[in-house]
Amino acid sequence: KEQTIEANKISARAMHSxxxxxxxxxxxxxxxxxxxxKRPCEAKESSDIHNACxxxxxxEQEFLCxxxxxxxxREKGLIRLDCDARIGDLATHLINKFGRKAT
Numbered sequence: 669k670e671q672t673i674e675a676n677k678i679s680a681r682a683m684h685s686x687x688x689x690x691x692x693x694x695x696x697x698x699x700x701x702x703x704x705x706k707r708p709c710e711a712k713e714s715s716d717i718h719n720a721c722x723x724x725x726x727x728e729q730e731f732l733c734x735x736x737x738x739x740x741x742r743e744k745g746l747i748r749l750d751c752d753a754r755i756g757d758l759a760t761h762l763i764n765k766f767g768r769k770a771t
Contacts, residue, residue, distance in 0.1 A: 676702050683723070687730050697723055705754075708761035714770035717762045721755050 680702045687694045698719070704711045705720040728751040732744060739747075762770050 672703075673699075676706070679706065683727060686727055686734070689734075705758075708758050709765075711761065711765060714762055714766040717758050717766075717770075721758050724751055724754055724758075727751075 676699050680697045680699055683702065684694065684696045687697070700712075700716060701719045701723050704716045705723055708717060708720070711717045711720075728747065732739075732747065736744065
């Protein structure tokens, strides 16, 4: 458990480095949201999954914006496909855990 908490903190710092730039000072992503993004089954409320999806989209957009010059078209496509698949997985967990009313 302690190792998982520490891993989530490290992940949050890595995400923060992607989301922050010299002109913006974004706060560290919420550890609960980071945990749900990594392990959707840990969601306690439907809003946890929604917030994880939002964080994932922000990460995707910011990463592609910052590093697109260094990525091939194929790599960009794979990043988009991976994010889409993860959002699909989060949506599946949302419906399975909280029912259709949560969507």
